[in-house]
Every structure is written in structure tokens, then in C-alpha cells.
Amino acid sequence: xxxxxxWIKPEPHGIxxxxxxxxxxxxxxxxxxxxxHGHADHARGGHGETVATPETLAIMELxxxxxxxxxxxEIPHKAVPVxxxxxxxxxxxxDATYVPAGHxxxxxxxxxxxxxxxxxxxxxxxxxxxxxxxxxxVTPCDIFVTEATFGLPLxxxxxxxxxxxxxxxxxxxxxDRCVLVGAYALGKAQRVIAELRRAGHKAPIYLHGAxxxxxxxxxxxxxxLGELRLVSDHSKDDIRGHIVIxxxxxxxxxxxxxxxxxITAMASGWMRVRQRNVExxxxxxxxxxxxxxxxxxxxxxxxxxxxxxGREDALLRWCQLHQRxxxxxxxxxxxxxxx
Amino acid sequence: MEEFAALVDAxxxxxxxxxxxxxxxxxxxxxxxxxRGWALAALSDGLDFPAIKSSTIRTMLMERVDPVLWTLSxxxxxxxxxxxxxxxxxxxxxxxxxxxxxxxxxxxGMNRKFVQAELPQLLDxxxxxxxxxxxKLATGAMRIGVSSRLAKMAFAQxxxxxxxxxxxxxxxxxxxxxxxxAWAALGEAPPDTENLPTFRPFMLAHPLEETVVxxxxxxxxxxxxxxxxxxxxxxxxxxxxxxxxxxxxxxxSATFPELLDVMPFPAVLDGELLVRGxxxxxxxxxxxxxxxxxxxxxxxxxxxxxxxxxxxxVRLYDALILEGEDLRERPWTERxxxxxxxxxxxxxxxxDLSQVVEAHDxxxxxxxxxxxxxxxxEGLMLKRRDSPYIAGRRVGYWYKWKRDPLLVDCVLxxxxxxxxxxxxxxxxxxxxxxxxxxxxGAELLPVGKAYSGFTDEELKKxxxxxxxxxxxRFGPVRETDKSLVFEVAFDSVHESKRHxxxxxxxxxxxxxxxxxxxPHEADRIDALKALIRx
Ligand SMILES: [Zn+2]
Ligand SMILES: [Zn+2]
Numbered sequence: 001x002x003x004x005x006x007w008i009k010p011e012p013h014g015i016x017x018x019x020x021x022x023x024x025x026x027x028x029x030x031x032x033x034x035x036x037h038g039h040a041d042h043a044r045g046g047h048g049e050t051v052a053t054p055e056t057l058a059i060m061e062l063x064x065x066x067x068x069x070x071x072x073x074e075i076p077h078k079a080v081p082v083x084x085x086x087x088x089x090x091x092x093x094x095d096a097t098y099v100p101a102g103h104x105x106x107x108x109x110x111x112x113x114x115x116x117x118x119x120x121x122x123x124x125x126x127x128x129x130x131x132x133x134x135x136x137x138v139t140p141c142d143i144f145v146t147e148a149t150f151g152l153p154l155x156x157x158x159x160x161x162x163x164x165x166x167x168x169x170x171x172x173x174x175x176d177r178c179v180l181v182g183a184y185a186l187g188k189a190q191r192v193i194a195e196l197r198r199a200g201h202k203a204p205i206y207l208h209g210a211x212x213x214x215x216x217x218x219x220x221x222x223x224x225l226g227e228l229r230l231v232s233d234h235s236k237d238d239i240r241g242h243i244v245i246x247x248x249x250x251x252x253x254x255x256x257x258x259x260x261x262x263i264t265a266m267a268s269g270w271m272r273v274r275q276r277n278v279e280x281x282x283x284x285x286x287x288x289x290x291x292x293x294x295x296x297x298x299x300x301x302x303x304x305x306x307x308x309x310g311r312e313d314a315l316l317r318w319c320q321l322h323q324r325x326x327x328x329x330x331x332x333x334x335x336x337x338x339x
Numbered sequence: 340m341e342e343f344a345a346l347v348d349a350x351x352x353x354x355x356x357x358x359x360x361x362x363x364x365x366x367x368x369x370x371x372x373x374x375r376g377w378a379l380a381a382l383s384d385g386l387d388f389p390a391i392k393s394s395t396i397r398t399m400l401m402e403r404v405d406p407v408l409w410t411l412s413x414x415x416x417x418x419x420x421x422x423x424x425x426x427x428x429x430x431x432x433x434x435x436x437x438x439x440x441x442x443x444x445x446x447x448g449m450n451r452k453f454v455q456a457e458l459p460q461l462l463d464x465x466x467x468x469x470x471x472x473x474x475k476l477a478t479g480a481m482r483i484g485v486s487s488r489l490a491k492m493a494f495a496q497x498x499x500x501x502x503x504x505x506x507x508x509x510x511x512x513x514x515x516x517x518x519x520x521a522w523a524a525l526g527e528a529p530p531d532t533e534n535l536p537t538f539r540p541f542m543l544a545h546p547l548e549e550t551v552v553x554x555x556x557x558x559x560x561x562x563x564x565x566x567x568x569x570x571x572x573x574x575x576x577x578x579x580x581x582x583x584x585x586x587x588x589x590x591x592s593a594t595f596p597e598l599l600d601v602m603p604f605p606a607v608l609d610g611e612l613l614v615r616g617x618x619x620x621x622x623x624x625x626x627x628x629x630x631x632x633x634x635x636x637x638x639x640x641x642x643x644x645x646x647x648x649x650x651x652x653v654r655l656y657d658a659l660i661l662e663g664e665d666l667r668e669r670p671w672t673e674r675x676x677x678x679x680x681x682x683x684x685x686x687x688x689x690x691d692l693s694q695v696v697e698a699h700d701x702x703x704x705x706x707x708x709x710x711x712x713x714x715x716x717e718g719l720m721l722k723r724r725d726s727p728y729i730a731g732r733r734v735g736y737w738y739k740w741k742r743d744p745l746l747v748d749c750v751l752x753x754x755x756x757x758x759x760x761x762x763x764x765x766x767x768x769x770x771x772x773x774x775x776x777x778x779x780g781a782e783l784l785p786v787g788k789a790y791s792g793f794t795d796e797e798l799k800k801x802x803x804x805x806x807x808x809x810x811x812r813f814g815p816v817r818e819t820d821k822s823l824v825f826e827v828a829f830d831s832v833h834e835s836k837r838h839x840x841x842x843x844x845x846x847x848x849x850x851x852x853x854x855x856x857x858p859h860e861a862d863r864i865d866a867l868k869a870l871i872r873x
Contacts, residue, residue: 154425314411
């Protein structure tokens with residue numbers, strides 16, 4: 001008989017499961033990895049075997065060419081797809097079930113069960129509606145490992161409809177210009193496009209070249225994004241009065257000089273705090289805000305909460321104030337690719 | 340308050356100066372009195388509510404939010420008012436929001452004893468943007484990139500009146516400037532400013548450049564290196580008061596209390612504010628360098644030690660109004676004669692006269708000017724003898740003839756993106772000089788920063804150079820391989836503890852880009868040190 005939860009170990013490079021000899025979201029190459037979703041701070045290339053949803057595996061294939069032959073003509077990587085709701089048995093008597101996390105296409109929480117003990121690792125998640133992925137499901141467990149990217153009480157994401165209205169109003173007010181929206185290439189960009197469509201915006205949307213392949217992949221998985229065009233195929237005049245989506249790094253880059261007097265917008269949860277480097281802040285996030293984080297901890301109601309990936313101190317303090325057991329995990333290699 | 344909050348937010352997110360002007364002008368046209376007057380005051384000079392400080396806000400929040408969560412949030416945001424506006428536990432239903440005037444009246448009525456009860460009631464009537472605008476307004480620090488000059492220009496633009504007139508009337512009035520709006524927006528008579536210590540816009544000079552003038556038509560004076568001020572004494576008889584205005588029209592009286600009781604008669608005088616010292620000559624003792632004067636600038640209260648160590652005085656250039664008589668239409672010669680006649684009536688402890696520089700001809704004057712550097716004088720002013728005193732810069736009347744700048748060869752070290760139109764270019768440059776012999780392993784130490792002095796064409800080339808020669812990135816800053824030499828022009832150089840090189844340049848700008856010059860031939864720190872004159 002081993003000590004309770006001795007089968008799960010938070011390490012600096014990910015969460016390790018000794019009986020199964022595998023890792024969850026490891027930040028360096030390992031023999032077997034369980035991956036919650038495709039963002040670079042969770043999904044790295046170079047693993048021997050990756051267990052993830054088919055969508056996440058497709059995203060990783062796109063980003064890391066994990067299915068490509070090496071010089072010896074072998075495909076060294078083994079991809080193990082798991083559908084939402086499906087349970088797979090890992091070595092050592094550990095069961096893993098993939099549960100929707102509502103974060104981006106293919107994102108999952110991973111429920112691990114061993115010796116009657118249940119641990120849920122959320123990866124990243126949100127509780128808001130997202131037309132590009134199924135919603136987060138509350139899963140009862142003993143240990144709840146939650147992210148805390150927006151773990152400060154000042155973070156309240158407004159309704160996305162308000163932010164879309166801001167964007168479309170600004171566009172309508174400047175028919176000779178364009179609105180250039182900085183959005184992360186995986187998830188945020190497609191959600192913004194899908195929400196624009198939901199708000200009735202039917203015009204073509206222009207893309208920075210770096211956005212194209214991920215948008216096509218979303219479409220292959222059945223997410224309708226309407227008519228998309230590449231900036232590089234069009235003249236300045238074509239783009240007047242339209243929305244352009246680019247990675248945040250391109251917002252003030254030389255690339256933007258080809259656009260017709262762009263109004264720079266940024267779609268990110270960090271926009272809640274005023275900053276001067278954009279003209280149109282859009283508070284849109286694929287992460288839970290403070291209210292969602294605390295509500296989720298309450299609803300899951302685990303015996304213990306492990307907090308990681310963000311501003312742990314404040315959420316830890318909240319747990320203390322509400323008599324919930326909690327500890328902060330110091331994982332390395334987590335960066336905000338996906339805020 | 341909602342419209343004001345929306346304006347504040349729009350200004351935070353607007354880079355273009357023209358767009359800022361347009362936003363403020365639109366607000367001023369659309370908003371009724373006295374709201375727009377209070378808003379204008381809040382945006383430009385700031386309103387003062389002594390009962391409300393940053394600490395007031397902190398105390399108020401700590402009663403409502405866990406102190407640890409407050410501190411973590413405050414540290415993340417970096418601004419107390421903004422953090423409070425985001426964390427405020429708003430009621431589900433906001434009662435009707437206050438107007439700007441109502442908010443100003445309520446804030447003005449608060450005292451330290453009741454502020455903790457009354458301020459929350461006001462915040463409960465506002466949404467997050469409104470709370471931000473209110474708390475910024477209440478603590479008197481908007482910091483949203485609106486100078487008082489910009490506010491005046493926006494006002495002029497809103498009502499299609501001249502900015503000089505706006506400046507002249509504005510400074511005699513207090514918020515909410517009802518008379519100013521009545522005049523500009525409703526076409527009523529302009530405010531009566533005769534008995535008010537009102538600012539009259541300065542007459543300014545053009546650079547002389549290639550022009551040669553005949554000294555029969557022009558008089559020359561030194562251009563002193565202090566700050567240009569206007570001393571105004573006005574008011575009902577025996578109850579006059581003095582104000583000191585800076586070049587932008589800002590009231591800086593509180594910074595120089597020793598000058599407020601030394602004008603024995605009502606007048607408007609134009610001069611250079613200096614502190615006593617040995618560098619810049621004069622009749623009743625010299626003045627110190629600009630560096631010494633800097634100790635006195637920007638202070639709201641002044642210690643006795645400051646007053647003793649850096650006593651201020653004004654070196655007079657011109658007289659605009661003397662005891663009710665407006666001299667601005669008269670020729671410079673007449674105003675000068677009146678000013679000279681006035682000097683015996685002014686205490687020489689606090690005033691002296693800017694001397695006219697006598698020269699046989701222009702060439703002689705040029706020779707005199709070349710010797711000026713050692714006295715830390717900025718150059719010469721040439722004033723047409725028959726010129727009236729006219730607000731602003733009018734061609735042909737006054738010229739400034741700056742002495743040639745100092746030059747030094749520096750090596751480009753770091754580049755940062757510019758703002759606005761230049762935000763996609765690396766246009767802000769930090770450059771350095773060698774701390775010894777570069778062939779014997781000396782290093783470059785930064786000596787200054789410049790973002791002007793080159794053409795758009797050159798900017799493109801510089802941008803390309805930076806991108807192609809980057810060795811390191813720190814956020815928006817790129818470190819280059821230090822292969823490019825700039826000939827940097829500057830007005831003077833001073834010792835400074837803020838820089839590792841121990842030096843700080845005044846007005847550095849790129850004079851020439853020396854694509855041809857190898858970096859090891861750039862100047863050494865010692866060469867720059869030898870140019871220090873204070
Ligand atoms: Zn993510
Ligand atoms: Zn993440």
C-alpha cells in the first residue's frame with residue numbers, strides 16, 4: 001500500500017505519473033506525454049508518444065511535423081488519439097479520460113484515476129461560450145489542478161458581444177481605413193472570426209500569412225469561418241474598410257505598412273488594464289477570469305487545489321480566505337502564448 | 340460623467356496629436372456649461388481636492404477588498420486609481436451617474452473626516468470607466484498626454500477662435516471658465532482681463548539661419564540660458580498680486596515665491612528667469628548655468644535652503660504693459676527706453692536688465708558671438724528696432740541666432756521604436772563614447788539619446804541598419820553591433836549621476852550619419868568631459 005496520491009508528482013517540467021511513466025504537458029521531450037491542448041507552452045515537439053485529442057494531435061502535426069519521416073525513413077513519433085469522454089488505460093493501472101476544457105479547438109482537461117483516487121488537470125480553460133469548441137465540463141475529483149493566468153480579482157472579461165460591437169463600430173466609422181486585430185494564431189484568431197460571423201459580419205476577413213494554416217485546420221474540423229483572404233494577395237485599396245487579423249508581434253511591425261492606415265486593435269484578456277500601445281483594446285480571453293476561476297474551484301469542490309500557470313499567489317490567498325486547501329505548483333516553461 | 344469618462348478613455352488610446360485635438364474639441368462643443376469647463380480644467384491644469392490622496396483611495400479599498408489581494412492587484416496594474424476602479428465592488432444597479440459638475444462639487448465638499456463615507460457613494464454611481472475618470476480627476480493626475488497647450492489649441496479649434504486670444508483670456512480666469520465659453524461659444528464680449536494677472540502670449544523669434552541683417556535696423560541682445568518668464572502684477576489698487584508665467588503660459592508662481600513681492604507697481608514684463616551664479620554675466624552680478632536653475636524647477640514648495648542656495652532673479656527683456664498703459668503696439672526702441680527708465684524703481688536683488696550688445700557691423704557681431712560659449716550663453720537675439728510686441732512668431736521681427744552647436748562622434752548602441760507615425764521604425768537611438776582606447780579594450784558608455792536630425796530617407800536606412808545588425812533584444816529595444824558612427828550635435832554637456840558615463844547632453848540630435856567612419860575612431864568620454872562648462 002502506497003501513500004495517497006504518491007502516483008502523481010508535480011515536477012518543474014510538468015506533472016509526472018510514476019506508475020505509468022508518463023508526463024502531463026511536459027516542457028521538454030519525454031517518452032510519453034499526455035497533452036491538454038496545442039498551445040506551445042503545453043504541447044512541445046519531440047516526444048516519443050503523445051496522447052491527446054485528434055484536434056490537438058492535428059495542431060501539433062501542423063506545428064511540429066510530428067508525423068514526418070526522419071533521415072532513417074522512420075516516423076519516430078507515435079500519436080495516440082483520444083476522443084472527448086473516452087478513457088484510456090495507461091500502464092501501471094492509471095486511467096486517463098479527456099474532458100472538454102472550452103479553451104481552444106481540441107482542448108481537454110485530463111482526469112486521471114488510480115487506486116480509487118481522482119485528479120483533474122485542467123490545462124487552460126474558460127467557462128464562456130466559444131463557437132469553436134465544446135464547453136468546459138465540471139468533473140468531481142480529489143485534487144483539482146487549475147490554471148491561474150488571470151488569477152487576480154481585477155480580471156473580469158466583459159461579454160464578448162460588447163467587444164465585437166466595439167470592433168464593428170470602429171470599423172464602420174472609418175471606411176477608408178482598416179482595423180488590424182492582433183490575436184494569437186491558435187484559438188484567439190479563430191474565435192474572433194467566428195464571433196464576428198455570429199455578430200452578422202459577412203464581409204471577407206483578411207489574414208496575415210502566419211494565420212492561414214491554422215484557420216484552414218479549424219475549417220477541416222468543421223468550424224465555419226466564412227470568407228478568408230490573404231493580405232499578400234490583395235492591394236491596399238481592397239483592404240479598406242475591412243478587418244485584418246495578424247499575430248500580436250506583427251501589429252507594429254514593418255509588415256503593417258502595406259495596410260491602409262490601420263487602426264491597431266489587440267484581442268487579449270490583458271487589455272483589461274489600460275495600455276498605450278494599441279488604439280482599440282478588445283478584452284477577449286480564452287482563459288477563465290477571476291470570477292470563473294473561483295466559481296470553478298467552488299463547483300468542482302475538490303479536497304485539494306493545485307494552482308499553476310499564472311498568478312498563483314492571489315488564487316492561493318482566495319482559497320485560504322475560503323477555507324479551501326490549496327498549494328501553488330512552480331512549473332517552469334509556462335509562458336503566455338495564449339492569453 | 341459618462342461622456343467625460345469616454346473622452347478620457349479615448350485619449351488614453353489615441354496616439355495622434357490631431358486626433359486628440361479633434362476628440363477634445365468635439366467634447367467641448369457637445370457638452371453643456373459648466374461641465375465642459377470643469378472637464379477642461381481637469382484635463383489641462385488639473386483640479387485640486389486636498390481631502391483625496393492616493394492613500395485615501397488605498398484605505399478605502401482595503402476596507403472592501405482583502406489587503407493581500409489589493410496589494411497583488413495594485414502591484415500588477417501599477418496605478419492606484421486604475422486598480423481601485425477595476426476592483427471596486429459595484430452594486431448591481433447603478434443609480435444615475437453624476438454630471439462632471441456634480442462630481443466636482445461633491446469632491447470639493449469632502450473633508451478628511453468624511454471622505455471615507457462620501458467618496459464610496461460617488462463611486463457606487465459609476466461604471467469602471469467612470470470610476471477611473473473620477474479617481475484620476477480627484478487625485479489631480481490625469482497623465483493622459485494632454486498638455487495645457489494642447490487643451491488650449493483644442494478649445495480654439497472647437498470654437499474657431501485664435502489660440503493667442505484663448506491664452507490671453509484663459510489665465511485670468513478660474514475653472515469652469517464660464518466667461519471664456521460665453522465669449523468663444525456664444526459670441527459674447529471677451530472676458531475683462533485688465534485687472535487680472537493675466538498671461539499675454541509671448542513674442543517669439545525665428546532662427547536666423549542664412550539671413551544677414553543690418554544692425555541699423557536690428558538691436559542685439561544675449562540669449563540667456565534660463566527660462567523665459569512673464570512677470571504680471573495686476574489687481575485692484577493696493578491689493579495687487581503677482582504671477583509668474585512660463586513660456587507655455589503655465590502659472591509657476593509657487594515655484595519662485597521670492598519674486599512675488601518685489602514688483603512695486605502693476606506691469607507685465609518679459610524676461611529670463613535665472614539663479615545667481617558666476618557664469619552668465621550681467622550688471623548686478625552674474626547668473627548660474629541652466630543646470631543650477633534646474634534645481635529650482637518643477638517644485639510646488641520651496642525650502643529655505645533652496646531659496647538660499649539658488650536665489651532666483653529676472654533679467655528683463657521687454658515691457659508689455661506699464662501701470663495700465665499697453666505698450667505692445669509701440670516700437671521696440673520705445674519699449675526699451677521705458678524699460679531702462681524703469682530699472683531704478685525695481686530692486687536690483689531680484690531684477691537686472693538684459694544688456695544690448697554693441698557691435699560695429701554684422702561681422703563684428705558674429706565675432707562677439709563666437710566668444711560667447713565660455714559664458715554659457717545660448718547665442719544672440721536680434722530684434723528689429725521698430726517691431727511691436729506681437730504674440731507668436733512673426734517673420735522679420737525677431738531672430739534667434741544660436742551659437743554653433745558642439746559636435747562629437749558617437750557610436751550607435753541601442754535603438755527603440757518611435758511612436759505614432761514612426762512606430763514601425765527604429766527611430767530612437769542611444770549612442771555612446773569610448774571610455775578609453777578602443778584598441779586597448781575600452782568599452783562604449785552611453786552618453787545620450789536622440790530621435791531627430793535625420794530625413795525620412797535616412798530614417799529608412801537607419802531602420803534597416805538596426806534590423807540587420809541586431810545582436811540582442813530587450814523588449815522594444817534592440818542592441819546593435821556598434822558599427823555605426825553618428826556625429827551628434829548638442830548645446831551643452833553637464834555632469835550627471837543618472838548616467839554611467841557621468842555625463843548628460845542638452846538637446847542632442849543627429850547632425851550627420853557617418854556611414855564611412857570606423858567606430859574605433861569615434862570620440863572618447865574624455866573629449867566630451869572637456870566640453871563641460873559648469
Ligand atoms: Zn492555452
Ligand atoms: Zn497555457
